[in-house]
Amino acid sequence: MPVKVYERILDLFEAEGINTIFGIPDPNFVHLFHLAEERGWNVVAPHHEESAGFMAEAVSRMTGKPAVCIGTLGPGVANLAGAMMCAKVENSPVIFLGGQRARITEQRVRRGRIQFVKQAELFAPSVKYCASIEFADQTDEVIREGLRRALSGTPGPVYIEYPSHVIQEELDVPPALPPQGYRLVGQTAGPDGIAEAVRLIGAARLPVLLVGHGVHTSRAGASVKALADLMACPVIQTSGGTSYIDGLEDRTFPYGFSASAVEAVVKSDLCLAIGTELGEPVHHGRGRHWAPNDADRKWIMVEQDPLAIGVNRSYDVPLVGDLRAIVPQLVEALASAPRTPPPDLAGWIRRDAERLAQLAESAPSGMSPVHPARLIVEATRAFPADGIMVRDGGATTIFGWTYSQAKPHDVMWNQNFGHLGTGLPYAVGASVADGRRRPVMLITGDSAFQFQIAELETAARLNLPLVCVVAVDHAWGLEVGVYKRTFGQGSLETGTHWSTNTRLDKVAEGFGCHGEYVERDEEIAPAIKRAYASGRPGVIHVRVDPKANSEEMPNYGEYATWATEGAH
Numbered sequence: 001m002p003v004k005v006y007e008r009i010l011d012l013f014e015a016e017g018i019n020t021i022f023g024i025p026d027p028n029f030v031h032l033f034h035l036a037e038e039r040g041w042n043v044v045a046p047h048h049e050e051s052a053g054f055m056a057e058a059v060s061r062m063t064g065k066p067a068v069c070i071g072t073l074g075p076g077v078a079n080l081a082g083a084m085m086c087a088k089v090e091n092s093p094v095i096f097l098g099g100q101r102a103r104i105t106e107q108r109v110r111r112g113r114i115q116f117v118k119q120a121e122l123f124a125p126s127v128k129y130c131a132s133i134e135f136a137d138q139t140d141e142v143i144r145e146g147l148r149r150a151l152s153g154t155p156g157p158v159y160i161e162y163p164s165h166v167i168q169e170e171l172d173v174p175p176a177l178p179p180q181g182y183r184l185v186g187q188t189a190g191p192d193g194i195a196e197a198v199r200l201i202g203a204a205r206l207p208v209l210l211v212g213h214g215v216h217t218s219r220a221g222a223s224v225k226a227l228a229d230l231m232a233c234p235v236i237q238t239s240g241g242t243s244y245i246d247g248l249e250d251r252t253f254p255y256g257f258s259a260s261a262v263e264a265v266v267k268s269d270l271c272l273a274i275g276t277e278l279g280e281p282v283h284h285g286r287g288r289h290w291a292p293n294d295a296d297r298k299w300i301m302v303e304q305d306p307l308a309i310g311v312n313r314s315y316d317v318p319l320v321g322d323l324r325a326i327v328p329q330l331v332e333a334l335a336s337a338p339r340t341p342p343p344d345l346a347g348w349i350r351r352d353a354e355r356l357a358q359l360a361e362s363a364p365s366g367m368s369p370v371h372p373a374r375l376i377v378e379a380t381r382a383f384p385a386d387g388i389m390v391r392d393g394g395a396t397t398i399f400g401w402t403y404s405q406a407k408p409h410d411v412m413w414n415q416n417f418g419h420l421g422t423g424l425p426y427a428v429g430a431s432v433a434d435g436r437r438r439p440v441m442l443i444t445g446d447s448a449f450q451f452q453i454a455e456l457e458t459a460a461r462l463n464l465p466l467v468c469v470v471a472v473d474h475a476w477g478l479e480v481g482v483y484k485r486t487f488g489q490g491s492l493e494t495g496t497h498w499s500t501n502t503r504l505d506k507v508a509e510g511f512g513c514h515g516e517y518v519e520r521d522e523e524i525a526p527a528i529k530r531a532y533a534s535g536r537p538g539v540i541h542v543r544v545d546p547k548a549n550s551e552e553m554p555n556y557g558e559y560a561t562w563a564t565e566g567a568h
Contacts, residue, residue, distance in 0.1 A: 002170040002171060002172050003170065003171055003173065004031070004167070004168060004169070004170055004171075005133070005136050005139050005162070005166055005167050005168070005169050005170075005171065006029075006031050006032040006035065006167050006168075007035060008139050008140070008171055008173060008176075009032065009097075009139065009143060010032065010035060010036055010039065010041075011175075011176040012139075012140065012143045012144065012147075012176050013068060013095075013143075014039075014176070015176040015177060015178055015179065016065060016066060016147060016179055017063075017065050018065060018066060018067065018068055019040070019041045019042060020041060020042040020043075020044070020056075020059050020067065020068065020432060020433065021033065021036050021041060021042070021043050021044070021068050021069075021070060022044050022045075022046060022051075022052035022053070022055045022056045022059075022067075022068070022069045022070070022429070023045065023049065023052050023069055023070030023071060023072075023076075023097075024045050024046070024049065024052070024070075024071075024072065024076060025043075025045055026072035026076060026099070027072075028072050028073060028099030028100075028164055028167070029070050029072070029097070029099060029167075031167065031168070032070075032167070033070075042432055044428075044432060044458065044462070045458075046425070046428070046454075046455055046458045047452075047454035047455060047457065047458065048079060048452060048454065048455075049069075049071045049072075049076050049077075049079035049080050049083075050079050050080065050081075050082045050083050050425075050452070051083075051424075051425040051428075051452045051454075051455050051458075052069045052070070052071070052080070052083070052425075053069045053080050053082070053083020053084065053086070053087065053094065053096065053425075054083055054086070054421075054422045054425035054426055054429065054452075055069070055425045055426070055428050055429030055432070056068060056069035056083075056094045056429060057083065057086065057087050057090065057092040057094050057422075057426070057429065058412060058425065058426040058427075058428070058429025058430045058433065059429045059430075059432065059433040060092050060093055060094060060217065061092065061216070061217045061412060061430070062388075062410065062429075062430050062433035062434060063219070063433050064217060064218050064219035064220075064324075065093075066093040066094065066095055066147060066150050066151060067092075067093070067094050067095070067429075068094075068095045068097065069083065069094055069095070069096050069097070070096075070097045070098075070099075071096065071097070071098050071099070072098075072099050073098065073099040073100050073101060073115055073116070073119070073161075073164075074115035074116055074117055074119075075115065076098075076099070077098040077099070077119050077123075077161070078117070080096055080098070080123075081122075081123065081126065082419065083096075084096055084123060084126045084127055084157050084159065085126045085417070086414060086417045086419045086422065087156065087157035088126055088127060088128070088156050088157055089416045089417040090213075090414065090415075090416050090417055091154055091155050091156055091213070091214070091217075091277075091416075092155065092156065092157065092217070093150035093151050093155040093156060093157065093158075094150070094157040094158075095146055095147070095150060095157070095158055095160065096123075096127070096157060096158065096159045096160070097160055097161070097162075098119055098159060098160070098161035099161065099162070099164060100119060100132070100161045100162065100163045100164065101113070101115075101116050101163060101164060102163050102164050102165040103134065103163050103165070106118070106163075119161060120132055120159070120161060123159045124159075126157070126159075127156070127157045127158050127159045128149045128150060128156040128157065128158055129145060129146055129149035129150070129158040129159070129160075130158070130159045130160075131145065131146065131158075131159075131160050131161075132160070132161050132162060132163070133160065133161070133162035133163075133166055134162075134163070134166070135166070136166055136169035136170070136171055137171060139171060140173065140176075142160060143160065144177075144182045144183070146158040146160050147179075147183065148182065148183040151183065152183065152184065152304075153304060153305035153306075153307065154277075154304065154305040154308065155217075155304075185322075186322055186324065186325040187304075187320075187321035187322045187325060188321050188322075188325045188326060188329055189302075189319040189320065189321050189325075189326045189329060193317055193318070193319050194319070194326075194329050194330065194333050195333070196316075196317050197272075197300045197317045197319060197330060197333075198330070198333045198334055198337075200270055200298050200300060200316065200317060201231060201270065201272070201300070201334065201339070202337060202339070204269050204270035204298065205269050205342070206233075206264070206267050206268050206269055206270075206342050206344070207231055207233045207268060207269070207270040207271070207272065207339075208233055208234055208235075208236050208264050208265060208268040208270070208271050208272075209224075209227070209228050209231060209233055209234070209235045209236065209271075209272050209274070210236045210238065210255075210271050210272065210273040210274070210276060210282070210285075211224060211235055211236065211237060211238065211241045211245070211252075211274055211275060211276070212238040212240055212241040212273070212274065212275040212276025212277070213238065213240030213241050213275060213276065213415070213416075214241075214274070214275025214276065214304075214323060215241060215245075215274055215275035215323065216241060216243040216275070216410070216411075217275075218275065218322075218323055218324050219324075220275070220323055220324050220327060221243075221245040221246060221409070222246075223324070223327040223328050223331060224245055224274060224327055225245050225246065225247050225248055226327075226331045227272075227327055227330055227331050227334070228245070228248055228251075229338070230331060230334040230335065230338045230339065231272070231334070231339055232338065232339040232340055232341040232342070232345070233339070233341075233342070233345070234251050234252075234253060234260070234261070234264045234345060234348055235248050235251055235252040235253070236252075236253055236254075236255050236261050236264065236265060237252055237253065237254045237255060237261075238255055238276045238281060238282050239254075239255070239281040239282075239401075239415050239562075240276070240281070240415040240416060241275065241276065242254065242401065242411045242413075243408060243409055243410055243411040244407040244408060244409055244411075245409070246409055249407045250349050250352075250353070251345060251348070251349050252407075253348065253352050254401070255281070255282055255289070256281075256282075256288075256289065256555075256558050256561075257401065257402060257555055257558060258352050258355060259351060259352075259355065260348035260349070260351050260352040260355070261289075261352075262289050263344075263348065264344070264348055265289045265290060266289055266292050266293060267293070267344070268293065268297060269293065269296055269297055269298065270297060270298045270299075270300070271285070271297060271298075271299055271300070272300045272302070273285065273299065273300070273301050273302065274302045274323055274327065275302070275323055277308060277312065278301075278312045278313060279312070279416070280562045280563055281415070281562045283561065283562075284312040284313055285299070285312060285313045286312075286313045288561060298316045298317075299313065299314070299315045299316050299317075300315065300316065300317045300318075300319065301315040301317070301318050301319065302319045302321075302323045302326050302327065303318060303319070303320055304320070304321065304322055304323065305320075306320050356405060359373075359377070359402065359403050359405075360377045360381075360403070360405055363376070363377045363403055364548070365521050366521070367521070367545060368519050368520050368543070369473075369519055369543035369544050369545045369546075370518070370519065370520065370521050370524070370542055370543060370544050370545065371521075371544070371545055371548050371552075372395065372396065372399045372471055372473075372544045372545070372548055372549045372552075373399055373402075373403045373548075373552070373554070374521045375399070375469070375471055375521070375524060375542050375544055376399050376400050376402075376403040376404055376405075376443065377403050377405055378521050378522075378524040378525050379441070379443055379469045379524055379525075379528065380400075380403075380404045380405040380406040380443075381405050381406070381525060382524070382525040382528040382529065383405075383406040383408065383441050384438075384439040384441075384532070386409075386438050386439070387406075387408060387438055387439040387440060387441055388408065388410040388411075388412070388427075388430050388431070388434065388438055388439070388440045388441070389406065389408040389410065389411045389412070389440075389441055389443070390411075390412045390413065390423050390426050390427045390430065390440065390441070390442040390443070390444075391411070391412070391413035391423065391442075391443055391444070392413065392414070392420065392421070392422060392423025392424070392426075392442065392443075392444035392445070392448040392449070393420065393423070393443075393444045393445030393447070393448040393449075393471070393477075393478075394420065394445060394448070394476070394477060394478030394479070395445060395471075395477035395478045395481065395549050395550065395553050396443060396444055396445035396448070396471045396477070396549075397413060397445075398478075398553045398554065398555070398556065398559065399471075399549075399553065399554065400443050402554040402555055403554070410430070412426045412427075412430060413426075414426075420447070420448040420451055421448055421449075421450075421451025421452050422452075423442050423444045423448060423449065423468075424442060424444075424449065424451075424452045424453070424455045424456070424459075424468065425452050425455055426442075427440050427442045427459070427464075427466050427468070428455055428458055428459055428462070428464060428466070431459075431462075431464040431465065431466060432462065432464075436462065436463070436464055436465065437465075438465070439465045439466075439467070439532055440464065440465060440466040440467070441466075441467050441468075441469065441528075442466065442467070442468040442469065443469045443471075444468065444469070444470055444471070445470070445471050445472075445473070445477060446470050446471065446472040446473065446474065446502075446504065447475070447476050447477075447498075449468065449470050449504065453504075453507065454511075456468075456507075456508055456511040456512075456513050456537065456539070457511045457512065459513065459537040460511055460512035460513050460536060460537055461512075463535075463536070463537075464537050465532065465537075466537040466538070467528055467531045467532055467537070467538040467539075467540065468508075468537070468538065468539045468540065469524070469528065469540045469542060470504050470539060470540065470541055470542060471542055471544045471549070472502075472504065472541055472542060472543055472544060473543075473544050473545070473546040473549045473550075474497060474498055474499065474500045474502070474546070475493075475496050475497045475498070475546055475549075475550070476495075476496045476497075477546065477549040477550050478550075478553070479493075479496045480493050480496045480497075480546070480549075480550035481549075481550040481551060481553060481556075483496065484550060484551060503517065503541060504539055504541040505517045505539055505540070505541040507539070508537075508538070508539035512536065513536055513537045513538060513539055514530070514531050514534040514536045514537065514538035514539070515538070515539050515541070516530065516531060516538065516539070516540045516541065517541045518540055518541065518542045518543070519542070519543040524540070524542060527540045528540060
């Protein structure tokens with residue numbers, strides 16, 4: 001039976017296991033949105049296309065699959081630009097679809113055309129692949145090429161548009177191919193590389209497993225757990241890989257912020273790096289904490305993109321392919337010769353637990369407004385064990401990563417790009433991907449929260465189990481700190497403060513959410529529990545001390561080492 005172009009696009013996405021679309025259903029795409037809903041897809045219409053892009057990125061992170069976001073021609077597609085760039089830097093395979101005027105309109109020599117701009121050439125630098133479906137019978141090849149590019153090498157976004165006159169045309173095509181019919185799936189490493197990796201692991205005295213963002217976005221936690229058990233070694237988190245793998249919580253230490261992680265790295269004679277680009281936050285695997293023993297340390301790198309091999313540092317064994325295929329290869333090869341835990345491991349575990357307990361004890365309490373460190377301690381103690389954690393904001397994220405008492409299995413934040421305002425859309429997208437089952441907690445600063453605050457209505461409409469804990473200092477707290485460090489106390493902090501009267505709990509109630517106002521630390525956990533119990537998305541407005549928020553950011557010096565130009 002002939003199918004319309006928009007039907008075929010859905011068929012091609014369904015073959016990849018995609019069943020969710022984010023976007024505003026405008027006239028260009030109304031047929032596609034309508035059919036997707038008829039087929040049982042999740043069709044989510046947020047209030048801003050940039051939010052739609054962030055929501056799609058969250059779905060990709062939660063499912064290990066590409067995700068789809070749509071923008072109408074002109075302003076709708078323009079609104080996607082920030083999300084495109086974010087997905088590029090965060091290595092997220094998001095398929096951005098854009099509408100466009102009929103090509104006869106574009107090609108005419110005219111001025112003053114309504115809602116029109118040549119889009120593709122504007123966005124090409126921000127994506128891995130940029131194309132237009134000019135003719136109906138290009139649909140399969142263009143969509144498949146987009147998926148192929150998004151998922152090959154280092155994952156990333158693509159942009160595909162089609163003119164309005166194409167979407168209603170008909171095609172006579174066979175059933176959509178499965179992914180393995182048109183792209184490389186499950187690429188394994190060669191046996192020689194696996195054998196050499198196993199030899200080095202067996203010979204190592206103190207190996208470490210460096211786990212990055214890609215482990216979690218590929219949903220490979222179970223196989224990495226099996227590998228870590230066989231290696232019997234500590235797991236070091238990168239800043240992008242802060243989700244905890246189930247069963248490895250006690251011996252997983254954040255790089256640079258845990259004394260156990262630092263000591264394990266310094267003493268290590270082998271590092272197996274998985275799902276990380278070895279970027280600035282880990283000092284490229286050769287600076288700072290890696291430097292003392294660099295000459296004697298062996299490196300095994302699991303990397304999907306062959307062009308990444310040897311860029312940030314040299315490797316002894318590069319294993320090129322899909323980590324979802326390579327890690328099981330290593331597990332199978334090591335199964336007959338598991339390692340015994342090194343003598344230092346028990347001490348590292350004990351000292352890291354003591355670190356967390358000491359942080360909870362030392363966070364100032366009894367203050368009103370609340371100290372931001374105490375906010376994090378109280379909020380993360382109230383975090384549901386099976387929940388999804390989302391982080392946003394500048395100073396709030398720095399306090400959050402340092403003082404968190406929770407060890408969530410799913411964590412989202414915009415670590416590479418540092419794009420504020422992603423938190424609420426990430427939370428919505430993650431919950432949609434999860435089927436709205438597990439509780440979600442967003443911990444954010446007030447300035448970051450207000451970027452996309454309209455999506456509270458989307459959360460309320462979808463009745464998501466989401467609680468937003470907002471640290472309110474009525475300022476760009478991180479920037480205030482920069483002013484003070486640069487120009488001294490009492491300096492003119494230009495543009496960093498805003499109204500002191502905004503009540504975000506009341507704003508939330510206006511959107512149909514549960515709202516709570518808190519100004520003492522002992523009120524935080526009960527407010528969170530009431531918000532979850534309300535059966536509606538909740539916003540907890542927590543007054544935090546602005547002086548502490550701008551001047552007492554923990555480990556700021558360690559963060560500063562990430563982007564020290566020329567240092568590595």
